[in-house]
Amino acid sequence: MLTRFNRSVAAAAVIAACGFAVPASALDEISFGTNWLAQAEHGGFYQAVADGTYEKYGLDVTIVPGGPQAANQALLIAGKIQFYMQGNMLSPFDAAEQDIPVMEVAAIFQKEPQVLIAHPGTEVTTFEDLAKLPTLFLSKDGYSSYFLWMKSAYEGFNDAQYKPYTYNSAPFIADKQSAQQGYITSEPFAIEKEAGWAPTLFLLADYGFDTYSTLIEGMKDYVEANPDITQRFVEASIIGWNNYLYGDNTAANDLIKKDNPEMTDEQIEYSIGKMKEYGIVDSGDTLDKGIGCMTDERQKSFYDKMVKAGVVKDGIDYTSVYTTEFVCKGVGLDLKAELLKNDE
Secondary structure (H helix, E strand, C coil): CCHHHHHHHHHHHHHHHCCCCCCCCCCEEEEEEECCCHHHHHHHHHHHHHHHHHHHHHHHEEEEEECCCCCHHHHHHCCCCCCCEEEEEEEHHHHHHCCCCEEEEEEECCCCEEEECCCCCCCCCCCHHHHCCCEEECHHHHHHHHHHHHHCCCCCCCCHHHEEECCCHHHHHCEEEEEEEECCCCHHCCCCCHHCCCCCEEEEHHHHHCCCCCEEEEHHHHHHHHHHHHHHHHHHHHHHHHHHHHCCCCCHHHHHHHHHCCHHHHHHHHHHHHHHHHCCCCCCCCCHHHCCCCCHHHHHHHHHHCCCCCCCCCCCCCHECCCCCCCCCCCCHHHHHHHHHEEE
């Protein structure tokens, strides 16, 4: 069976032959591939483009949007883009097992937005109550990752609950004795508009699924050969995220809607609100060390849980696929304080 990285490596061989042109510039050129269509969850990167932050850091940054037909991780492996937006730490763990030299250099999301969604007004009021439901609509990736962790960490969850999630919420809406997966910044918004009621939300990160998310990933050889460019890209992105969350994000949102015409202002507002409410970007270590922070303790915690759950193999060198060299330096803290003061 092809793993995430098997598929990327296969695609990279094709992409390498096609070339990936970038315009000439006096600035250091960076292409950054996202992992999905443009949205508020990518907002800080768009902000740093829109307000000139990347340029101030000596960078000419092109954002390459992801999507169903995109192969941005393959472009990274092929050396055609410099950085990629990695979803969470499970893919880098796969890479470590297969000796694929990726390197996570910053974790923009302290919490993965993965959520389980239940009906309001039922007996499901705690995370443990989800184990009593007969049906959980989960994707295959969800079943083979966080659901294995749920079975390992909590009593009562079992394979009989699993039903395939087809990215259509209608079966969940129709069945009060069910829950479904989603991103806290997206699916709950769509469900509320369709069903007319606000669902009950359980953010997995708040119950122990403590992976970092929306990581900045490069190839190890590029990062080691270009530490200055990497540092500037990380720091400018951190500044972008502070401005996006706490300042005027109008220009960034305009760029997001340009890259993704189906995106609405209402959806963007909802997503930003949820990112703030649940501390997706800015919580825990970032409060005194700055957005993007990663620690060895958190990485070890998540790796150990995934080994216990049977999601990843024991004994791999998981420390080879991330570095804390470029983060946790307090970048953006003064800016955040100033922006919050001005907003009072």
